[in-house]
Amino acid sequence: xxxxxxxxxxxxxxxxxxxxxxxxxxxxxxxxxxxxxxxxxxxxxxxxxxxxxxxxxxxxxxxxxxxxxxxxxxxxxxxxxxxxxxxxxxxxxxxxxxxxxxxxxxxxxxxxxxxxxxxxxxxxxxxxxxxxxxxxxxxxxxxxxxxxxxxxxxxxxxxxxxxxxxxxxxxxxxxxxxxxxxxxxxxxxxxxxxxxxxxxxxxxxx
Amino acid sequence: xxxxxxxxxxxxxxxxxxxxxxxxxxxxxxxxxxxxxxxxxxxxxxxxxxxxxxxxxxxxxxxxxxxxxxxxxxxxxxxxxxxxxxxxxxxxxxxxxxxxxxxxxxxxxxxxxxxxxxxxxxxxxxxxxxxxxxxxxxxxxxxxxxxxxxxxxxxxxxxxxxxxxxxxxxxxxxxxxxxxxxxxxxxxxxxxxxxxxxxxxxxxxx
Amino acid sequence: xxxxxxxxxxxxxxxxxxxxxxxxxxxxxxxxxxxxxxxxxxxxxxxxxxxxxxxxxxxxxxxxxxxxxxxxxxxxxxxxxxxxxxxxxxxxxxxxxxxxxxxxxxxxxxxxxxxxxxxxxxxxxxxxxxxxxxxxxxxxxxxxxxxxxxxxxxxxxxxxxxxxxxxxxxxxxxxxxxxxxxxxxxxxxxxxxxxxxxxxxxxxxx
Amino acid sequence: xxxxxxxxxxxxxxxxxxxxxxxxxxxxxxxxxxxxxxxxxxxxxxxxxxxxxxxxxxxxxxxxxxxxxxxxxxxxxxxxxxxxxxxxxxxxxxxxxxxxxxxxxxxxxxxxxxxxxxxxxxxxxxxxxxxxxxxxxxxxxxxxxxxxxxxxxxxxxxxxxxxxxxxxxxxxxxxxxxxxxxxxxxxxxxxxxxxxxxxxxxxxxx
DNA sequence: CATGAATGAGTGTTCATTCAT
DNA sequence: TATGAATGAACACTCATTCAT
Numbered sequence: 001x002x003x004x005x006x007x008x009x010x011x012x013x014x015x016x017x018x019x020x021x022x023x024x025x026x027x028x029x030x031x032x033x034x035x036x037x038x039x040x041x042x043x044x045x046x047x048x049x050x051x052x053x054x055x056x057x058x059x060x061x062x063x064x065x066x067x068x069x070x071x072x073x074x075x076x077x078x079x080x081x082x083x084x085x086x087x088x089x090x091x092x093x094x095x096x097x098x099x100x101x102x103x104x105x106x107x108x109x110x111x112x113x114x115x116x117x118x119x120x121x122x123x124x125x126x127x128x129x130x131x132x133x134x135x136x137x138x139x140x141x142x143x144x145x146x147x148x149x150x151x152x153x154x155x156x157x158x159x160x161x162x163x164x165x166x167x168x169x170x171x172x173x174x175x176x177x178x179x180x181x182x183x184x185x186x187x188x189x190x191x192x193x194x195x196x197x198x199x200x201x202x203x204x205x206x
Numbered sequence: 207x208x209x210x211x212x213x214x215x216x217x218x219x220x221x222x223x224x225x226x227x228x229x230x231x232x233x234x235x236x237x238x239x240x241x242x243x244x245x246x247x248x249x250x251x252x253x254x255x256x257x258x259x260x261x262x263x264x265x266x267x268x269x270x271x272x273x274x275x276x277x278x279x280x281x282x283x284x285x286x287x288x289x290x291x292x293x294x295x296x297x298x299x300x301x302x303x304x305x306x307x308x309x310x311x312x313x314x315x316x317x318x319x320x321x322x323x324x325x326x327x328x329x330x331x332x333x334x335x336x337x338x339x340x341x342x343x344x345x346x347x348x349x350x351x352x353x354x355x356x357x358x359x360x361x362x363x364x365x366x367x368x369x370x371x372x373x374x375x376x377x378x379x380x381x382x383x384x385x386x387x388x389x390x391x392x393x394x395x396x397x398x399x400x401x402x403x404x405x406x407x408x409x410x411x412x
Numbered sequence: 413x414x415x416x417x418x419x420x421x422x423x424x425x426x427x428x429x430x431x432x433x434x435x436x437x438x439x440x441x442x443x444x445x446x447x448x449x450x451x452x453x454x455x456x457x458x459x460x461x462x463x464x465x466x467x468x469x470x471x472x473x474x475x476x477x478x479x480x481x482x483x484x485x486x487x488x489x490x491x492x493x494x495x496x497x498x499x500x501x502x503x504x505x506x507x508x509x510x511x512x513x514x515x516x517x518x519x520x521x522x523x524x525x526x527x528x529x530x531x532x533x534x535x536x537x538x539x540x541x542x543x544x545x546x547x548x549x550x551x552x553x554x555x556x557x558x559x560x561x562x563x564x565x566x567x568x569x570x571x572x573x574x575x576x577x578x579x580x581x582x583x584x585x586x587x588x589x590x591x592x593x594x595x596x597x598x599x600x601x602x603x604x605x606x607x608x609x610x611x612x613x614x615x616x617x618x
Numbered sequence: 619x620x621x622x623x624x625x626x627x628x629x630x631x632x633x634x635x636x637x638x639x640x641x642x643x644x645x646x647x648x649x650x651x652x653x654x655x656x657x658x659x660x661x662x663x664x665x666x667x668x669x670x671x672x673x674x675x676x677x678x679x680x681x682x683x684x685x686x687x688x689x690x691x692x693x694x695x696x697x698x699x700x701x702x703x704x705x706x707x708x709x710x711x712x713x714x715x716x717x718x719x720x721x722x723x724x725x726x727x728x729x730x731x732x733x734x735x736x737x738x739x740x741x742x743x744x745x746x747x748x749x750x751x752x753x754x755x756x757x758x759x760x761x762x763x764x765x766x767x768x769x770x771x772x773x774x775x776x777x778x779x780x781x782x783x784x785x786x787x788x789x790x791x792x793x794x795x796x797x798x799x800x801x802x803x804x805x806x807x808x809x810x811x812x813x814x815x816x817x818x819x820x821x822x823x824x
Numbered sequence: 825c826a827t828g829a830a831t832g833a834g835t836g837t838t839c840a841t842t843c844a845t
Numbered sequence: 846t847a848t849g850a851a852t853g854a855a856c857a858c859t860c861a862t863t864c865a866t
Contacts, residue, residue: 017849019849035243035327037241037244038243040834040836041835042834050850050851050852052837053838053851053852053854054850054851056837056839057851058850061837062835062836092410118324118327121241121384122241122244155410156410157407160400160403160409164392164397165400165404165409168382168401168404171378175373175381176374178327178377186370194371194374195374197363197366198366198371198405199404201363201407201408201410203356203406204298204406205361205364225825246861247860248859248861257826257827258861259827259828259829259862260825262861263825263826267861267862429828431829447740449653452856452857453856453857454855454856462829462830462831463830463832464856464858465832465858466829466831467858468860469829470829473857473858474857533653533736534653534656568821568822568823569815569819569823572812572821573812576813579794579797580812583790583793583796584786584790587789587790587793588786591785598782603782606778606782610783610786611821612822613775614817614818615778615783615817616818616819617772617775658839658840659839659841668846669848670839671843671847671849672847674840674842674843675846
């Protein structure tokens with residue numbers, strides 16, 4: 001649908017437009033809390049203090065806003081994950097880095113993470129959102145490569161399937177965006193340490 | 207039970223109506239795959255081979271269907287969890303039982319689990335759905351009680367906060383409904399064992 | 413756009429629905445007088461005494477209405493033209509029949525003719541309306557075949573290019589829908605005779 | 619002329635502004651091909667390489683552009699028609715001149731002719747466009763006067779109603795703007811001759 | 825039990841136009 | 846002269862729901 005449109009460039013399309021960034025921030029917040037489909041363009045416009053039609057001066061569609069929010073989030077995440085793995089001396093160090101940074105992302109980009117976490121089902125059905133699955137696959141292979149190498153080196157246990165560990169870990173980590181409170185007493189780094197503690201040696205006392 | 211109730215219900219609303227059950231099954235499936243808000247009553251009616259208006263002969267609203275699906279799921283879950291804990295000799299046995307049954311539920315009631323997992327955010331804003339939060343709280347206290355007792359008995363580590371362990375574990379377990387394939391080669395009980403392995407002694411080789 | 417939709421069959425889609433026919437009649441009238449793009453679905457609904465959304469119980473889109481109106485008109489026209497040519501003994505008889513019937517169509521189906529006359533430019537750009545061009549081409553070849561045969565038999569002049577004669581004649585005839593008044597004193601058959609007089613032997617006195 | 623006028627016009631509205639003429643040219647082209655209503659001011663602005671709001675520096679409204687285009691076309695046409703009739707020795711010469719010049723106008727001012735041909739229905743409903751009907755009426759009386767005089771002098775046949783001949787002829791001639799290709803092999807003067815041939819002595823071989 | 829016609833509020837989007845800079 | 850942000854009214858279309866038959 002949107003891919004066949006003429007895509008007449010919007011005036012404010014320059015990446016540097018401050019108003020655009022503001023509007024995206026508002027949209028991200030609303031998409032995250034109410035859900036993308038449940039957020040109307042009028043909601044966004046109201047929050048921004050303009051009329052809904054005026055949004056279309058900046059963005060060509062509601063979908064475009066979602067796309068832009070997600071793309072910049074996923075691009076940044078992927079880049080950071082690659083740096084972390086590249087800079088790690090051993091699998092365990094790499095894995096810990098990935099987990100710690102994930103909690104940082106949850107802390108700093110709660111809206112985008114929520115969005116990704118909650119709308120991924122919807123997203124897979126939309127064209128123009130192939131990049132999300134693509135990014136997800138790349139993230140997955142980064143984590144799994146770390147897990148597999150750790151198993152090879154003997155750092156990680158042999159009887160645990162890397163792809164399953166990845167899924168359990170990923171869901172445990174990223175789901176915390178639903179209950180994590182950035183202003184609460186439990187800070188994101190403390191959260192990361194508890195998570196790593198559990199991950200490393202498990203729940204049972206020895 | 208149904209005929210002696212107060213507010214005269216719709217004709218087919220006797221708990222024993224087979225048509226009702228069929229329709230609920232269809233609705234649950236659609237709600238789970240497309241999301242509640244993204245599923246129209248026409249979608250449900252189409253699938254059932256009737257017109258959308260005719261659904262209102264069986265249910266008073268779309269929300270009612272959701273409520274009914276979730277209530278019966280959560281009631282059953284709560285009951286089962288209580289039995290498991292009551293029948294367990296030790297905290298660890300209780301916890302393992304809870305985890306194992308969770309995977310069984312994911313296997314047997316995938317639609318309802320998905321629904322609960324995906325729509326909980328929406329649900330908290332709806333009146334008439336207080337029972338969901340209520341059930342969630344009761345489930346949470348069951349799990350946390352087990353975790354706390356295990357810490358007291360020395361079975362579980364002291365440096366792990368029960369409420370955090372609960373959240374990590376809950377999310378890891380229940381999120382698997384999103385990727386678990388009931389017809390795949392990885393069976394739900396094998397999944398449970400991998401999960402428990404990781405939970406018990408962690409990822410690191412000793 | 414519309415061709416990729418699911419095309420869930422509308423309840424009233426049965427060709428026999430009287431309400432549908434009424435609505436199409438209203439739409440045709442409005443499309444013809446105001447133009448397709450300038451006619452809103454609210455205009456149609458207002459005229460029908462219902463709300464605009466209710467139209468979608470009968471038709472899946474505004475475009476669908478246009479399509480249905482035009483398709484039935486063009487199908488009938490084509491069929492009639494074929495009968496006329498098939499039943500004619502000579503090119504001149506065929507041509508006269510075609511012209512006479514055209515004026516009858518203008519009289520009896522003024523809305524559809526206007527629509528075709530005025531919206532053909534728009535139509536050529538819409539997908540799903542290929543059938544209009546297809547029908548137009550078939551009509552054109554019927555008329556041109558008659559003109560060419562007349563030239564071959566010596567009934568029609570040799571120095572007139574059939575394809576040009578066709579265009580001049582077609583436009584002279586069909587454009588009259590714009591000024592012809594079905595309730596006026598000049599009847600459609602008288603109009604046809606004047607047109608044929610001019611066509612046959614021209615304006616100049618001998 | 620422009621500086622002494624009453625209502626202070628927009629800056630660039632001096633009749634001599636080159637930018638204005640360019641913009642009108644662009645607008646005429648777009649109005650002709652897409653239709654007036656289907657052409658947005660953004661379309662025009664895009665083509666001109668400016669923003670849509672900037673058009674309002676030159677013209678007070680979209681309608682104004684249409685008006686200006688049509689007015690200059692119709693004024694010129696009327697003037698030319700008057701000259702032709704005034705300079706003709708006989709009705710037939712006058713008529714031939716009118717037809718020939720019409721094809722020239724189609725060739726040289728295709729956009730304006732298309733516009734007039736296609737939007738006349740819309741135009742009659744707009745206030746501020748009375749001048750179009752007024753001009754049309756004056757053109758009509760010129761042509762009909764010629765036809766009537768020809769009938770009086772015995773040059774044209776008696777059994778053909780001038781007002782009908784006018785309409786048939788007008789539509790045949792002007793409609794050709796829809797299919798005439800200025801760059802094609804069939805030149806506009808050849809077209810005029812074929813048209814006159816048919817008009818003069820008709821289609822039938824003698 | 826189901827149909828078919830309708831409601832009414834809402835949804836994303838378009839577009840001519842305005843105006844401070 | 847032009848920009849860029851915004852307006853405000855309108856538009857095609859959706860959807861949960863109602864109800865007479």
